Amino acid sequence: MPMIEILDDACKGCLLCVPACPHELIHNTKAKLNKRGLYPVEYVDPDGKCTGCRLCAIVCPDAAIRVYKEVKKKSA
Amino acid sequence: MSDERVFMKGNHAACEGAYRAGCKAYFGYPITPQNEVTEYMSAHIWEHGGTFIQSESEVAAINMIMGASATGARAMTSSSSPGISLKQEGLSYIAMMELPMVVMNVVRCGPGLGNIAPHQGDYFQTTKGGGHGDYRLITLAPNSVQEMAQFIYDAFILADKWRNPAMVLTDGTIGQMMEPVDYASMPWMDPPDKSEWQLDEFQEGRERHVLTSIWLDPVDMAVAHEKLIDKYERLKKEEVRYDEYLTEDAEVLVVAIGSPSRVTHSAIRILRQEGLKVGLFRPITVWPFPYDAIRKYADSKRVKAILVPEMNWGQMIEDVKLAVLDKKPVHFVAKHGGLTFTPEDLTEPIRAILKNPEEPNTLWHVS
Amino acid sequence: MDVITIEGTEYKVVAERPKSLTDTPFTYCPGCNHGTTHKIIAEVIDELGIQHRCIGIASVGCSVFSYEFFDFDFISVPHGRALAVATGAKRMRPDSVLMTYQGDGDLAAIGTAETIHACNRGERVTCIFVNNAIYGMTGGQMAPTTLLGMKTTTSPLGRDAKRIGWPMKMSEMLAPLQGAAYIARVSMHDAKHILKAKAAIKKAFRAQLEDKGFSMVEVLSNCNVNWHMTPQEGVKFIEEQMTKNFPLGVYKDVWQEEAAKQTAKEEG
Ligand SMILES: Cc1ncc(C[n+]2csc(CCOP(=O)(O)OP(=O)(O)O)c2C)c(N)n1
Ligand code: SF4
Ligand code: SF4
Ligand code: SF4
Ligand SMILES: [Mg+2]
Numbered sequence A: 001m002p003m004i005e006i007l008d009d010a011c012k013g014c015l016l017c018v019p020a021c022p023h024e025l026i027h028n029t030k031a032k033l034n035k036r037g038l039y040p041v042e043y044v045d046p047d048g049k050c051t052g053c054r055l056c057a058i059v060c061p062d063a064a065i066r067v068y069k070e071v072k073k074k075s076a
Numbered sequence B: 001m002s003d004e005r006v007f008m009k010g011n012h013a014a015c016e017g018a019y020r021a022g023c024k025a026y027f028g029y030p031i032t033p034q035n036e037v038t039e040y041m042s043a044h045i046w047e048h049g050g051t052f053i054q055s056e057s058e059v060a061a062i063n064m065i066m067g068a069s070a071t072g073a074r075a076m077t078s079s080s081s082p083g084i085s086l087k088q089e090g091l092s093y094i095a096m097m098e099l100p101m102v103v104m105n106v107v108r109c110g111p112g113l114g115n116i117a118p119h120q121g122d123y124f125q126t127t128k129g130g131g132h133g134d135y136r137l138i139t140l141a142p143n144s145v146q147e148m149a150q151f152i153y154d155a156f157i158l159a160d161k162w163r164n165p166a167m168v169l170t171d172g173t174i175g176q177m178m179e180p181v182d183y184a185s186m187p188w189m190d191p192p193d194k195s196e197w198q199l200d201e202f203q204e205g206r207e208r209h210v211l212t213s214i215w216l217d218p219v220d221m222a223v224a225h226e227k228l229i230d231k232y233e234r235l236k237k238e239e240v241r242y243d244e245y246l247t248e249d250a251e252v253l254v255v256a257i258g259s260p261s262r263v264t265h266s267a268i269r270i271l272r273q274e275g276l277k278v279g280l281f282r283p284i285t286v287w288p289f290p291y292d293a294i295r296k297y298a299d300s301k302r303v304k305a306i307l308v309p310e311m312n313w314g315q316m317i318e319d320v321k322l323a324v325l326d327k328k329p330v331h332f333v334a335k336h337g338g339l340t341f342t343p344e345d346l347t348e349p350i351r352a353i354l355k356n357p358e359e360p361n362t363l364w365h366v367s
Numbered sequence C: 001m002d003v004i005t006i007e008g009t010e011y012k013v014v015a016e017r018p019k020s021l022t023d024t025p026f027t028y029c030p031g032c033n034h035g036t037t038h039k040i041i042a043e044v045i046d047e048l049g050i051q052h053r054c055i056g057i058a059s060v061g062c063s064v065f066s067y068e069f070f071d072f073d074f075i076s077v078p079h080g081r082a083l084a085v086a087t088g089a090k091r092m093r094p095d096s097v098l099m100t101y102q103g104d105g106d107l108a109a110i111g112t113a114e115t116i117h118a119c120n121r122g123e124r125v126t127c128i129f130v131n132n133a134i135y136g137m138t139g140g141q142m143a144p145t146t147l148l149g150m151k152t153t154t155s156p157l158g159r160d161a162k163r164i165g166w167p168m169k170m171s172e173m174l175a176p177l178q179g180a181a182y183i184a185r186v187s188m189h190d191a192k193h194i195l196k197a198k199a200a201i202k203k204a205f206r207a208q209l210e211d212k213g214f215s216m217v218e219v220l221s222n223c224n225v226n227w228h229m230t231p232q233e234g235v236k237f238i239e240e241q242m243t244k245n246f247p248l249g250v251y252k253d254v255w256q257e258e259a260a261k262q263t264a265k266e267e268g
Helices: A055-059 B012-018 B034-049 B057-070 B080-098 B123-127 B145-162 B172-176 B216-240 B258-273 B290-300 B316-324 B344-353 C031-050 C062-069 C081-090 C104-110 C112-120 C171-173 C191-209 C231-245 C256-265
Strands: A002-007 A065-070 B005-009 B023-028 B051-054 B076-080 B102-110 B115-118 B138-140 B167-173 B178-182 B241-243 B252-255 B278-283 B285-287 B306-309 B332-336 B361-365 C001-006 C009-015 C052-056 C073-076 C095-102 C126-129 C179-188 C214-220 C251-255
Touching: A055 A065, A055 C191, B005 B012, B012 B023, B012 B034, B012 B076, B012 B102, B012 B145, B012 B172, B012 B178, B012 C062, B012 C179, B023 B034, B023 C001, B023 C081, B034 B051, B034 B172, B051 C081, B057 B076, B057 B080, B057 B102, B057 C073, B057 C081, B076 B080, B076 B145, B080 B102, B080 B123, B080 B167, B080 B216, B102 B145, B102 B172, B102 B216, B115 B172, B123 B167, B123 B285, B138 B145, B145 B167, B145 B172, B145 B178, B145 B332, B167 B258, B172 B258, B216 C009, B252 B258, B252 B290, B252 B344, B252 C073, B258 B278, B258 B306, B258 B344, B278 B290, B285 B290, B290 B306, B290 B316, B306 B316, B306 B361, B316 B332, B316 C171, C031 C062, C031 C126, C052 C062, C052 C081, C062 C073, C062 C095, C081 C095, C081 C104, C081 C126, C095 C191, C104 C112, C104 C126, C104 C171, C112 C171, C112 C214, C126 C191, C171 C179, C171 C214, C171 C251, C179 C191, C191 C214, C214 C231, C251 C256
Parallel strands: B023 B051, B023 B076, B076 B102, B102 B167, B138 B167, B252 B278, B252 B306, B306 B332, B332 B361, C052 C073, C052 C095, C095 C126, C126 C214, C179 C214
Antiparallel strands: A002 A065, A065 C009, B005 B178, B102 B115, B138 B285, B241 B278, C001 C009, C179 C251
């Protein structure tokens, strides 16, 4: 299942990634403060909706989002 | 006589000195009386594997030089007074980044557009920094075509040795006149290795190189300053150069640079025939200025007075006075507007000084 | 791409901080597109495999410390002079890849002459021109690219064409010069346009690598802080206002011109 990781200390809470995600998986929860004293956004995806489309990462000015995709095992 | 002896113009000889020093880039903008440099460079630097650009302005030229010298190349530009004013912005950055490069100023008359006649009104903007901030240019002042070539050559060596911009401060007379030059003292050379700091395309496996002149934290800025200050102090100790002519027994010491120093030679010959003991002290590095060497004469019982002829309203005389510290009268002879000295402009005041040596400082005004 | 294992499953990382950036976090304001622009430049440099050949020229503006963020040789130069410095460096080191990174004050005001002439000489350098319609670093003064009616600290009543003229269109100005190989205007307002911008930047570097001439990408970028907007309002402003005044597109494409000439030859 594709997924993303928010690098909390790199995130500046600009929220540009929030509307960029077609599945609304990124939220401005203000749940914690990072090292800079800013609120990083949170990625919440209990149903595994992330498609790994990278749109969130593309719009992030601070390269604070990493996107992972499973390595497809070659079928035997 | 060496095979390398040729008869040529001062401004052309400067270019030949640059080629021999391994200069690979010349960027400049036309301005009289230094056009011969730009023209000669445009025709010949290619023969030495170099590059020429006629830039859109002196501002662009000095910044192109900044780029070229940042990559480790030996690079030079030249101009005349109004153009040097424009280059001062770049020189300030170049000095702070400790980029070695050479700039020649074939001084003309100012302020403003002034005229294209020889002048020495740029002494301040050359030796006291000129642009913003604290910085110094190593400055050599030639007085012959031979020295035009030699000092450009030496300026490249000094610039690299100290990682500092170097200036050759000359005037229209020396730039335009023709004399024989012997290049035997200027063997062809390559620049030293600058791979420790230069910007280049061989970055794989090494730390990246960054050249900058900004430190927002005053503490860091002060550290950067101290490095420059220390360099300048060492330069003052190690690189002072000057030339002397009949100074051993001189009672009047003339301190002059550039074309006035040539006229001083003629004046001294006339006065010596009359039995008057006059000598010439000629600073070669006007920065670092030979304060100590001049002070020795100020301290000497024999020397009665010092005379400074300048083609301006009095600039180098301020440094001479700093050296003399009121121990002896310092007289001034001015030529300005673009007028040049004749030997009589100097012989007359010197005779008067020797008749009445106790006379305190007088401003002799000739024009 | 790196592969990592999380709870027994192998993942490849399909988006992360590009290699050509240092680990130093950007010091730009939250949401500032200077960061976005840095990131896509670094991605292009990674993809072209030219990181260790690059020499960057940092100009004066908010990006004055860009040399802290790009992981290759850099020089910081006087306001407006980046393209003259790049010229000197490139002439001495034709195998290096020169990039200037300049704001609108830097490129279109104080550095106009250097810009036009570097382009006209066809210098083999790549210029990234960040047009945010304002002087960000000095606190939001009017730029040559400030839109009509836009309020800045030096146009408090809004830019008035009668007094100060119209927003400067640098891409349109430079494209007709024969030294230009590739000139494009792109925007940072959404993911689609950011990807297009990245493609344009790649082309601009290719123009240099293929020795075609001068290349510039004008990046419409936000300065939400000095526009007094949120980042989201900022990118919306780019989309709705900036692109109207500064139409996006490719203004010069040397490959297209070459192809057109070739076709004409074949047909003629
Ligand atoms: C010669 C000179 N004049 C003025 C300044 C002050 N200054 C610094 S940045 C700047 C404007 C920068 O605006 P821009 O190029 O648009 O960059 P931005 O900050 O918007 O990215 C000015 C005027 C300077 N550093 N040097
Ligand atoms: S990769 Fe795509 S789907 Fe996944 S969080 Fe980012 S924008 Fe949403
Ligand atoms: S775009 Fe980047 S910096 Fe901005 S909130 Fe999202 S993760 Fe954080
Ligand atoms: S002032 Fe404007 S341009 Fe500068 S970093 Fe902040 S948002 Fe970006
Ligand atoms: Mg700007």
